[in-house]
Amino acid sequence: MYDVLILGGGAAGFYAAIHIAEADPKLKVAIMERGKEVLGKVKVSGGGRCNVTHAEFDPRELVKYYPRGEKELLGPFHTYCSGDTVAFFEERGISLKIEEDGRMFPTSNSSQTIIDCLVSETERLGVKVFRNSSVTGFAKLKDAAQDANESWQVQTIRGNYSAKKLLVCTGSNPKIWGILQKLGHSIVPPVPSLFTFNIKDDRITGIAGVSTPARINIVPRKSHLDKFQAALKKHGLQLSDLETGGALLITHWGMSGPGILRLSAWGALFLSELDYRFSIRVNWLPAYHEGGVLKQLQQIKEVEGKKTVLRTKCFALPKRLWNSLVKASGITEADKWADIKKSQLQNLARELTACQFQVNGKSTFKEEFVTAGGIDLKEINFKTYESKRIPNLYFAGEIINVDAITGGFNFQNAWTGAYIAAQGIAESINA
Numbered sequence: 560m561y562d563v564l565i566l567g568g569g570a571a572g573f574y575a576a577i578h579i580a581e582a583d584p585k586l587k588v589a590i591m592e593r594g595k596e597v598l599g600k601v602k603v604s605g606g607g608r609c610n611v612t613h614a615e616f617d618p619r620e621l622v623k624y625y626p627r628g629e630k631e632l633l634g635p636f637h638t639y640c641s642g643d644t645v646a647f648f649e650e651r652g653i654s655l656k657i658e659e660d661g662r663m664f665p666t667s668n669s670s671q672t673i674i675d676c677l678v679s680e681t682e683r684l685g686v687k688v689f690r691n692s693s694v695t696g697f698a699k700l701k702d703a704a705q706d707a708n709e710s711w712q713v714q715t716i717r718g719n720y721s722a723k724k725l726l727v728c729t730g731s732n733p734k735i736w737g738i739l740q741k742l743g744h745s746i747v748p749p750v751p752s753l754f755t756f757n758i759k760d761d762r763i764t765g766i767a768g769v770s771t772p773a774r775i776n777i778v779p780r781k782s783h784l785d786k787f788q789a790a791l792k793k794h795g796l797q798l799s800d801l802e803t804g805g806a807l808l809i810t811h812w813g814m815s816g817p818g819i820l821r822l823s824a825w826g827a828l829f830l831s832e833l834d835y836r837f838s839i840r841v842n843w844l845p846a847y848h849e850g851g852v853l854k855q856l857q858q859i860k861e862v863e864g865k866k867t868v869l870r871t872k873c874f875a876l877p878k879r880l881w882n883s884l885v886k887a888s889g890i891t892e893a894d895k896w897a898d899i900k901k902s903q904l905q906n907l908a909r910e911l912t913a914c915q916f917q918v919n920g921k922s923t924f925k926e927e928f929v930t931a932g933g934i935d936l937k938e939i940n941f942k943t944y945e946s947k948r949i950p951n952l953y954f955a956g957e958i959i960n961v962d963a964i965t966g967g968f969n970f971q972n973a974w975t976g977a978y979i980a981a982q983g984i985a986e987s988i989n990a
């Protein structure tokens with residue numbers, strides 16, 4: 560009989576085990592992990608460097624990076640935020656560095672540093688870790704109505720275990736979600752988040768690698784207007800929610816970069832409903848609107864009449880992109896500004912500020928995928944991460960319906976949830 564069984568030896572499971580054992584060293588705590596190795600995702604995270612958290616230390620700002628969980632995480636982040644994560648690792652001799660974009664990594668640049676720290680802490684604190692122990696089921700040992708001190712029984716491929724408290728940290732495992740559903744929890748259907756857009760279009764063919772700041776909007780295709788409107792309504796979204804700014808990277812298969820990834824995360828459910836077939840409108844000159852650009856082009860035409868359009872540098876745009884947009888406006892390589900018709904100038908202004916592309920499908924971003932969906936947030940008490948439906952059952956990490964954009968925020972959700980669940984469990988056992 561354990562005091563606490565933790566299902567899943569990932570980031571959330573290990574972090575919770577350490578904090579439970581620290582809160583009360585007398586408690587018998589064990590982790591059940593299906594794999595031969597623990598902390599498998601930590602190992603591969605951040606390209607092997609582990610983007611542990613993000614240098615955003617204000618809870619009100621931090622929540623803005625979570626398309627699902629923004630409202631619910633505000634309280635938890637006031638209790639345990641990114642600064643606490645940094646302190647946890649620093650107290651254990653692991654310094655973290657901040658990169659220019661705010662991402663934080665161990666200064667060793669190796670995820671193994673984080674793994675070694677978490678594993679050695681569980682060893683020091685006497686937490687038992689069962690590897691190769693896939694959990695196949697769990698249930699209350701006695702009927703809640705008959706026994707207030709009921710405990711949990713957990714079935715694994717290696718045998719059965721029992722515990723007073725159960726903390727489920729199995730990430731995005733559909734089988735565990737299925738078990739929880741049978742126990743009475745609602746699961747928001749999982750869909751991918753953080754993906755890049757597949758686009759086949761002459762305007763971006765052959766210019767992979769170009770990166771430039773842009774404003775991007777998701778817009779309906781004329782042929783799918785009804786479906787688009789219905790999906791917007793279903794997810795309570797406005798068109799303005801599907802707009803973002805940021806660097807846009809042209810790739811061999813379409814578009815990527817922070818702006819596109821942000822849209823993929825915020826629009827994850829909505830875009831899945833559209834089967835990833837929609838259009839985007841790109842403003843390559845986010846400081847301008849179409850009318851303003853047209854005026855500028857007319858002035859350039861007057862002043863630079865003898866120059867070829869292609870060779871004139873008039874906006875801060877990568878040259879390969881400028882060439883491509885000029886050609887798409889019906890202007891040839893030899894055309895001089897003086898030869899350009901009004902309609903061609905209008906085309907060019909539109910290509911520069913309202914350039915429409917059809918998206919047909921998605922691709923995984925650098926193998927870093929995150930799943931939107933999971934345990935319905937309405938069914939979790941965020942003061943303790945205990946289930947509101949089933950007493951003595953707790954959750955932390957990716958298993959709940961929280962996900963974030965790339966940058967260390969997904970791990971922060973795991974650290975925060977694990978810490979608070981650990982305090983909730985230790986307090987309730989000792990109550």
Ligand SMILES: Cc1cc2nc3c(=O)[nH]c(=O)nc-3n(C[C@H](O)[C@H](O)[C@H](O)COP(=O)(O)OP(=O)(O)OC[C@H]3O[C@@H](n4cnc5c(N)ncnc54)[C@H](O)[C@@H]3O)c2cc1C
Pocket residue numbers: 566567568569570571572591592593594597598599600601603604605606609610611612692693694695728729730731732735926927928929955956957958966967968969970971973
């Ligand atoms: C390639 C990649 C790179 C990433 N890089 C980053 C990054 O740099 N920064 C960041 O913030 N986020 C990153 N993420 C996201 C981040 O890894 C997850 O959000 C985080 O690992 C979630 O932690 P977790 O403990 O909830 O789940 P997981 O880390 O998925 O851990 C769940 C554990 O439960 C175990 N398990 C599942 N089912 C069972 C079962 N039935 N019985 C027993 N054990 C079971 C699994 O084997 C696993 O060890 C990355 C994701 C991927 C895929």
